[in-house]
Structure formats: C-alpha cells, structure tokens
Amino acid sequence: MFNWLTQYWLSPKSFYHASGRLLPWLAFVCLLALGYGSIAGLFFAPADYQQGDGFRIMYVHVPSAFAAMAVYFLMAVSALITLVWRVKVAAICMSVSARIGVWFTLLALITGSLWGKPMWGTYWVWDARLTSVLILLFLYLGFIALQSVITDIQARERASAILALIGVINLPIIHYSVIWWNTLHQGPSLSAFAQPTIAAAMLWPLLAMITGFLLFFAVILLWRMRNHILLREMRTQWVEALIK
Amino acid sequence: MTAFFNMGGYGIWIWPAWGVTLAVFLINMHFAAREKKAILQRIRRFYNRSPHESITS
Numbered sequence: 267m268f269n270w271l272t273q274y275w276l277s278p279k280s281f282y283h284a285s286g287r288l289l290p291w292l293a294f295v296c297l298l299a300l301g302y303g304s305i306a307g308l309f310f311a312p313a314d315y316q317q318g319d320g321f322r323i324m325y326v327h328v329p330s331a332f333a334a335m336a337v338y339f340l341m342a343v344s345a346l347i348t349l350v351w352r353v354k355v356a357a358i359c360m361s362v363s364a365r366i367g368v369w370f371t372l373l374a375l376i377t378g379s380l381w382g383k384p385m386w387g388t389y390w391v392w393d394a395r396l397t398s399v400l401i402l403l404f405l406y407l408g409f410i411a412l413q414s415v416i417t418d419i420q421a422r423e424r425a426s427a428i429l430a431l432i433g434v435i436n437l438p439i440i441h442y443s444v445i446w447w448n449t450l451h452q453g454p455s456l457s458a459f460a461q462p463t464i465a466a467a468m469l470w471p472l473l474a475m476i477t478g479f480l481l482f483f484a485v486i487l488l489w490r491m492r493n494h495i496l497l498r499e500m501r502t503q504w505v506e507a508l509i510k
Numbered sequence: 511m512t513a514f515f516n517m518g519g520y521g522i523w524i525w526p527a528w529g530v531t532l533a534v535f536l537i538n539m540h541f542a543a544r545e546k547k548a549i550l551q552r553i554r555r556f557y558n559r560s561p562h563e564s565i566t567s
Contacts, residue, residue, distance in 0.1 A: 369534050
C-alpha cells in the first residue's frame, strides 16, 4: 500500500498529470469563494457595534494569518516525509510552500497593522501575538535563505527540512499567544470546539474567504510544483514527450 | 457611493488592506506564470542543443 502510494501516486509523473486535471476545478471553486466572500464581506455584512466598518479588514487579515500557519504546517509535514522517506514530490512541496507562505505571513502583518492603527492607535506593538507571527516570517525567510546557499540538492533538502521541523514549535505559540499572555490582540473569533463569537452574517463571508485563501494557495502550490517537477525530471522520456 | 468608499471613516485603512491583498495574489500568479515560462524555455533549449540519451522513467 505504501509502495503503491509513493511509486504511483507520489511519483513525479503521475503527480504532474493528476494535479493538471485537478487545477482548473480548484481555481474555479477558489474564484467562487473569493468572489462571494469579498462581495458579502464588503457590502452586505453589517457594521460591527464596536469597530464600525473597520472590522472589514478581518476578511483579509484572518484568512491570510490562518493560511500563513496552515502553509507552514503543510511545509513541516512535507519536511518530515522528505527526511524519512525521501519522496521527491514532498521535497518540492516543502520548497514551494515556503515561497508562498512567506507572502501570506507578510500579508497578515501588513493587514494587521492597518487594522491596529485605527483600533489600537498604533501600527505595531511588541506583544506576544505580533512578535510570534514576526518570528514565523523569519522562519520562512531563514528557510529560503538556507536553501539558496546550499548547492547540493540532497544536502539542501535535508538541512532545510530540519529547520522547517524545528520551527513547528512556533505554531502553537502563535495560536495560544492571545490566551497565555495578556495581549492587545483580540481573542479568536473562530474555534473548532466552540460556538463562533461573531454573527452569522459576518461569519459566512469569513469562512468563504478562508476557504478561498486556502484554495488560492493550493492553486499556486500545484502550479509551481508542476514547474519544478518538469525541471527535475527534465531528462526523462515523459518530459521529453510532453515538451515536443 | 462616496459614503461606501468612506466606510464610516475607516475607508483609508480598509481599502489599502484589501489592495495589498489583491497585489499579493497577483504577484503570486505572476511569479508562477513567469517560472513556468522560464523552466519550459530551459527544457526546450536543453533538447534543441544536445543529442542525448534519455533515461526511461
């Protein structure tokens, strides 16, 4: 079963073809989710009783922060698979994820500071949530920097995979930072285990935006993974046949 | 219309936040497309230049 998985489904060739069939559907659903989420979030969701219309930044801030962490998690899982089973597709997934995740983290920080200025009176404070997300940004950047200085492909993947795995400690720190420490950042609006603390008319657009962001990530991930698969498998017959 | 863009005074914070988001999305799409083009070019050059033995996949 495991051999079937690694040799058939996770072989670069079959991954390339399967992802090619999947991509248009992902892109379509992504567009629907982002379209609905944006229109409902900007036009139809009622203004917040404390924050007025200012809370509409939530629809880009929460999804980007969530995606930044989810992408890191996927990167760490791929790092583990890379280290233990040396699956080529996993190593490519890890490297490409970092290069997309860094953008979501940057976006979370920028939209967060644009929300912080009108609500808290400052773009930035050194509190636990903001600082731990800044560390996430540095983890992504460190991963990319490490990869760019090691030329040997095996050594590069092993070293960066270890860095990615060490950085996982930061994920629970980010998540619980608003609970463990007294921070300026508001508590979570969404939780898997509790009733949401925001109204349904605000919640549905938010869920759509989160879905849309994750699907957008999936689209870019597969798109770029396919590029790197072609590059790595350049000398094989199936790529040659594909090119001609 | 002006009232909509003003967003109760928060427009100056909301629109830049959404604008940056759109920019990041477009940048990521642009990078992916540019990367694809560059890699395909490189592979084509490789096959046009050298008579070779390919490895059976």
